[in-house]
Amino acid sequence: MTEDHLVSLGELDRFCREAFLAVGANAETADSATRAMMHGTTLGVDSHGVRLLPHYLTALEGGRLNKNPQPKKAGGFGAVEVWDADHAQGAVGTYRGMARAIELAGSFGIGAVGVRNGSHFGPAGAYAIKAARAGMIGITFCNSDSFVRLHDGAMRFHGTNPIAVAAPAPGQPWLLDMATSAIPYNRVQLYQSLGVTLPESVASDAQGIDTRDAHLADMLAPVGAEFGFKGAALAGVVEIFSAVLTGMRLSFDILPMGGPDMETPREMGSFVLAVNPDAFTPRSTFDAGMARYMNTLRNSPMREGCRVMAPGDREWLVADERRQNGVRLDPVTIAGFTDWADKLGLSLPGA
């Protein structure tokens, strides 16, 4: 397994599952965490793909993540439930939460679940798309440790606080999975190592002043450039739903993802919502509306030399290509996989 080799998605899935089980994680953790990461890697969201495996294994061994969590319903009222994830890897509680939200939306037209005592859950879109595959609109919010300044702020205040929304549509779902920061922090790290200049208005120095020098970048900017108050407010929506509503930690109170403390549970919240279109309008009307929206969008006039795509379209293209050809891993991930394969006695993922 080198940078020059393509690895098959099936082999990556196999390796992740074996590694989780080998460190003593239970079957649900291995399954949920692998599915979430494979959503990221399959769709080209590599920042939230299998590169996270070594991190999660370290957190399971350290005790930050519970190897044998027993998630349970901790409250609820009508179309709302609260689940306690028992300090599981983040995908465990959020997949459970979305499964319940979909069931609640079947009973009440809409269902919301707040998940307590979770942790980093990978790609937000992995959970929203569960709802779309079940014929519903899904929304996922989760805050994270602070990296992003406020508009005119000079402090790492919000996490990259993603918003994911998915809706059933002809062919593949409509899928939005966006950070409320302009860019992810790992892009800053990448540009540092490559010596590349950052785009304008995406990162700031320690005084909150925009910088294009990746080495001076201390925090990210909220999405929106000079209208960054909109991006910061959207991060606030995520904060209110995922942390305040669940009684979990605000971004600036969450232990840093990268440690050094890998023993203490991070007490993160997440929020999922499922909306059943059938409660609002005949399914044929909903489907016709989505079809007209998507078709008009994909065939609309575009800037010369550009291409207009619906949210998710780029991802489905990547997924098709990777399912056929496999995926090339980055050097850091290859090194991490190699270390853990040696330690756990596993065979590395093959072509």
Added chain:
Amino acid sequence: MTEDHLVSLGELDRFCREAFLAVGANAETADSATRAMMHGTTLGVDSHGVRLLPHYLTALEGGRLNKNPQPKKAGGFGAVEVWDADHAQGAVGTYRGMARAIELAGSFGIGAVGVRNGSHFGPAGAYAIKAARAGMIGITFCNSDSFVRLHDGAMRFHGTNPIAVAAPAPGQPWLLDMATSAIPYNRVQLYQSLGVTLPESVASDAQGIDTRDAHLADMLAPVGAEFGFKGAALAGVVEIFSAVLTGMRLSFDILPMGGPDMETPREMGSFVLAVNPDAFTPRSTFDAGMARYMNTLRNSPMREGCRVMAPGDREWLVADERRQNGVRLDPVTIAGFTDWADKLGLSLPGA
């Protein structure tokens, strides 16, 4: 009443109500439409304040808006209801919808209402804040006639499609009310008349190419600048919830707000959601979380010479000032008010 005179908020409220009744609108229309516009004018959202009065009066006289609408429940399931606004001025159905969503959230922990056969509803925040005043989190979505290109698009595709979210907080609510375009179209018109250069990445010519010349601006850019795919996708969220889910018109199918056809109802949808924090966590936990979030935000380090504010803070300052001193109207609004006062035999709003 001239540009140099301050007009009291109470007098503006009185004039709007009298004008609606004088053209034959029913009491609910006069009340709802006035309250929504006064939310805008009081908080400094002048684009969606009383400047809209002449437009609504014209639409009521023309027949686009029903003077005597009888909104009724048209469907529902569990925590969801669908209301038919009977082609009322937009505030009528959306206020009714939010009132029902709040009641549903009292019964089910969450409540969602889709409103059919509505029309332009003014400031989205007016409805979301109703939920916050009732102790709940409120969300409002509404699409509108097309003004905004897609990312890399060259067509007026989405409306300015606002997102409003309000949450109860110590003192005044947390209140986000944002267009998913970079700026409102009336700022382009203002800059045309003033001969001022537009900011970068906010408007495009007919080929979708960014322009800073307000006279060449044919469409708005989605918020996000080079990350405008995020703004365009957020506009899509609004489209799916307000139009597809209600079976109403997509932005590019809505008759232009400004006419010339002021007879045909516009068949617009809107969507409101209320979330009851009590269904998730003890109220004291929720309140403590909001307080810590707001206090940390307002006291966080900021860029030199700048001020960090929570969403809504600027608006509460404007409201305090205007309640005390009144408000100065723009020349176009003064002219419109004068014409309608003459026509309807009303006295103009005073100091």
